[in-house]
Amino acid sequence: MDYLVIIIGVLALIVGIVAGKFIFAKNTQQIVADAEVKANALLKEAELRAETLKKEKQLEAKEKFVQLKADYDRDVLERNKKIVESEARTKQKELAINQKEIALDKQIKENEVIKENLNKQIEVVNVKRTELEKHQEEHIRRLEKVAGLTAEEAKAQLIEGLRSQAISQALTIQQEIIEDAKLKANKEARKIVIQTIQRTAAEQTIENTVSVFNLETDEIKGQIIGREGRNIRALEAATGVDLIVDDTPEAIVLSSFDPLRREVARLSLQRLIADGRIHPARIEEVVEKTRKQLDEQVAEIGERTVIELGIHGLHKELIRMVGRMRFRSSYGQNLLMHSRETANLCGIMAAELGMNPKLAKRAGLLHDIGKVPDEETELSHALLGAKLAEKYGENPAIVNAIGAHHDEMEMQYVISPIIQACDAISGARPGARREIMQQYLQRIKDLENLALGYQGVEKAYAIQAGRELRVIVEAEKVNDGDSDKLSFEIAQKIQTEMTYPGQIKVTVIREKRAVNMAR
Known part of the structure; x- marks a missing residue:
């Protein structure tokens, strides 16, 4: 009995499964048919859209082509215009060059004529120079005969006189240049040295041992x-x-x-x-x-x-x-x-x-x-x-x-x-350092002896603590020109041979005294 029940249940299950499959197959066929209808409709719609897009793209391509062609034609026109203008400028330049060549040829011909004239004038000048040299030689011979001196002897005397005069003038000019340079240099030196010293508040010497x-x-x-x-x-x-x-x-x-x-x-x-x-x-x-x-x-x-x-x-x-x-x-x-x-x-x-x-x-x-x-x-x-x-x-x-x-x-x-x-x-600077008395006296003595070593110097005095040297010369042996020269030479010798603080002023005094006695 139990087996029969089981068999009946199994058969019922099988019948149910078969019936379900039949119903599922029928529904599937219906779904497939609907899908095919929709697919065909979508396909037709897509074909229509594709055709529309194709026409639109063709129209855009035609418009683009027309625009590009217009731009190209415009560029061609501009290039042709520039070429024409360039050709015109080239022709103008050629014309100007031809005119310049003509003018240059004309100028060359004129220069050749001028050159020929100059050569003729040079020949005339050379002839006149030769004649002038002959006259000059004859004139020199006459002067030598009158003066009793040859040209070389007169030239030597003239050179000697000019040399002594030039030495004196050169010494004066040299001294003037030096004085002028000192004046110009002092303008900057005062600014650089004196003002800086004045700005510095320095102490006097007070240190001891x-x-x-x-x-x-x-x-x-x-x-x-x-x-x-x-x-x-x-x-x-x-x-x-x-x-x-x-x-x-x-x-x-x-x-x-x-x-x-x-x-x-x-x-x-x-x-x-x-x-x-x-x-x-x-x-x-x-x-x-x-x-x-x-x-x-x-x-x-x-x-x-x-x-x-x-x-x-x-x-x-x-x-x-x-x-x-x-x-x-x-x-x-x-x-x-x-x-x-x-x-x-x-x-x-x-x-x-x-x-x-x-x-x-x-x-x-x-x-x-x-x-x-x-x-x-x-x-x-x-x-x-x-x-x-x-x-x-x-x-x-x-x-x-x-x-x-x-x-x-x-x-x-x-x-x-x-x-x-x-x-x-x-x-x-004054007051900066002590100076040993013996060294100071020796420096004063050396300064005076240096001046006394020159010929014509009668007396020499170092004054103002050795800042100035007064030199008295003999009026009979030293003239005014020699006084300037002597002052310059003494100053140069002091500068090269002596060591001293600050600067030393050299003053040469020349005095002529005429003395007579009334009896």
Whole structure:
């Protein structure tokens, strides 16, 4: 029974499947038929649209062709027009060239005629020149016969007379040219030199080799000397300065050629007196502390100096050397003040001459760094300064200017003579440096003896501290023309043979006195 039920169920399932397939097949055929109808309709519509687009494109192509053809025709017309115009210009040029050729041929023919005329005139001139030379020779023979001199002898006498006259005139002209050049140069020199000096407020020379330390009372002298002089010996050993304690009331003299050591001793002594504890151990401690503080002060002075001068990028060692210049003097002139003054003069001069003022100012500040070395050396201060500047990376122009400012090195850059001139200006101005009396007297004597060595000079006097030389000549031996020549020659000889500050004026005085006695 169960099997029968199962079989009936299976048969029913099969019948259902067959019936479903039949219904699906019938629906599929209907869908396909509808799709074919729609496809045919779409195909016809597409063909119509394609035909329409084809016609439109054909019309656009025809219009484009017509437009291009019109443009082409227009270009052809313009080109033809240009060709016609070019042909017309070419014909005009050919016509002008032909006219010029005709005119040139005509001018050539005229020149040939002129040339022939010139040749004829030259022949006539040559004939007349020959005749003139014959007449001149005959005239010279007659003159020689009358004068009793040959032409060569007369020529020699004339040349000799003209030579002496030319020498005198040339000397006068030379002196006038020199005076005129000096006047013209002085206009710029006043602007470059005198004005720069006037702008620089420089100190008078006050530096010495001793310093006076003032005391409140003489009782402190005993504390400074100490038992059996141990305190003063310790202070002298620590500072390297001689302390002179004498009968001078309320004063102790500090003696040393090194201003830096004198300053260390002065500050140390001031601190010891203020503290009241004066004994060898304390002295060494205070001196060492003072020396360190002074080193810091030196660096600060150097930095402040380069900042005020507007100098940048200077090596620290060079800045320290600049600070040490404050405690060094040269002929009584403070070295730092001299270097600052030289730097300012160099900057102004370089600016007036159209050069680099910063480079010149830098060289002016460093030109004497060889005077403050850390170690003693046999080199001169100029060469040592150049070596130090090169060591610390300075510009080659600065190195050469430092080494050449005393002519110990060949000048290779334009700023070198500027540094030399400004150094001389700063050192030679009145009040800048002390001059040893013996050297001053010797210079005055040499100046007078130089003038007395000339023939006809009766007396010579150096006046105004050697700034002017008065030369008195004998009127019988020296005339007015020779006076000008003598003044010029003496000035030139002083300039080449002597070393002197500033300039020297040479005045030659010629006086004729007629004396008679009435009895």
